[in-house]
Structures are given as structure tokens and as C-alpha cells.
Amino acid sequence: MRGGAAALTGALAPALYALAKPEVVERQIGLLAGFQREGLLRWVESYPSTFLFQAHPLLAVGAGVALWRGLRDRDARVLVAAALPLLLLALGVRRSRYLLPAFPMFALLAARGLEPLAPRARRFAALAAVGFSLVMVFAAYLPFLHWVNTANLQAAGRYLDGRGVRAAEVVALPAPGVAINPEVAVPLLDYHTAARITVRGPAPARPPEDTVRTSSFRFSWNSGSHRGTDPSIPRHLAPHWC
Secondary structure, eight states: OOHHHHHOOOOOOOOHHHHOOOOHHHHHHHIIIIIIIHHHHOOOOOHIIIIIIIIHEEEEEHHHHHHHHHHHHHHHHHHHHHHHHHHHHTTOOOOOOHHGHHHHHHHHHHHHHTTTHHHHHHHHHHHHHHHHHHIIIIIIIHHHHSSSSSHHHHHHHHHHHTTTTEEEEEOOOOOTOSSOOGGGGGHHHHHHOSSEEEEESSOOOOOOEEEETTOOTTTTHSSSOOOSHHHHHTTOGGGOOO
């Protein structure tokens, strides 16, 4: 009963928003049906990738043991933590970013599954999972973030601020063979500098509509201001870029 009351209370806020802003919800559903559904069908992550690489394997093993114990002992309390993960698994959700909201529930199930172990074994399992996470963060992900292309924009913004530049013009060069709008980098640069950013040159040529409609970078062509075509006239960064 407490779980049901919490679920109904949590559903109250989005339900009220849907009643107050039906046009916004309708547009979002249209985006999900026409774009993200297509993206989900074209590329997904596997459960082994999520639970053996992006999360410690003990999480999945402990959660599986908790489900098995709950079924064996007919312990309905396990369903409180298992309801959301089981729902996502039943719906076939595989992308890790959509599974993230259920990870705390997986952690609770894993704790329940490790409960029968001796105290030293439980402590070792917990430290192993935490240690694995810290190694992945500091030895893999942080070094990776230091050399991705967005780090160049951060360094460029730091350079502009260090030189005391108050205004800068950016030329967004076309990227052959890439379906992303190169001007999408402009607001990212603006995020990292206090200088006023303007764009020089005509707007990049938009790819064929069939390509844009199914591209994961479609958002980059649907944003931005009404741009002119005279390359000699700089264009200010539109407010809704940010």
C-alpha cells in the first residue's frame, strides 16, 4: 500500500503538467514516435554491455540472487525494488541511459542478494564494486574526456578569456560525410567563454530530409536562428542556441 501511494503521488505531478500543457506533451510524444523510436530500432546496447562493463557484475549477480530468493521464499517485499527493473526489462529497454533511473533499485536488490554472505564477504564485495567504479572513472573515463573534441572547445574558450577577448567571430566549416550541423559547436564554445560569439559565413547546406529525419543529429538542424547567406555579415549567436 505504501509503494502504491508513493507511485500515485509521483505520477500526480506529470499528470497535472500533461493536463495543463497538452500541446507540449503531444509534441514530445510525436518526437518520441517519429525520431527516438527510429533511433532505438537502429542502435541499442546489450544487457551484457551494461551490466558487465558499465556496472560491476556483482550488481547483476546480487540482483538475480535477490529475485531468486524472493520467488523461493514468496517474499512480496522484493517486488517493491524489482518492479521498475522488471518493467524496463519487459519493455525491452536496453540503452543504459534509460536504465539509469532503475540502477538504485538494482543496488537494493543486489544488497538483498548479498545479505546471506558472511560479513567479511559482504564487505569485500562492496569494496570490490566501489573500487572497480573508481578505477573506471579515474583511469578510463576522465582521461577520455580530456582528449575528445569538446575538450578543444573548452580549451579555446579558456584561451579567449585568458587573452581578454571580448568578441570573437567563428567560421563553421562544413564537415563532408558527417550529418551533423557544424554550427552546433558554436553554443558549446559560447558556454566556455565570456566573449560575445558571432558566426561568419552562410548557413551550412542542409542534408536531404530523409537523412535528417532519421539522423541522431537531427536536433542540430532544427535549432538556430534565421541566418542570412552573405558571408561578409557576421551573425550573432541566437538566444535560443544556449
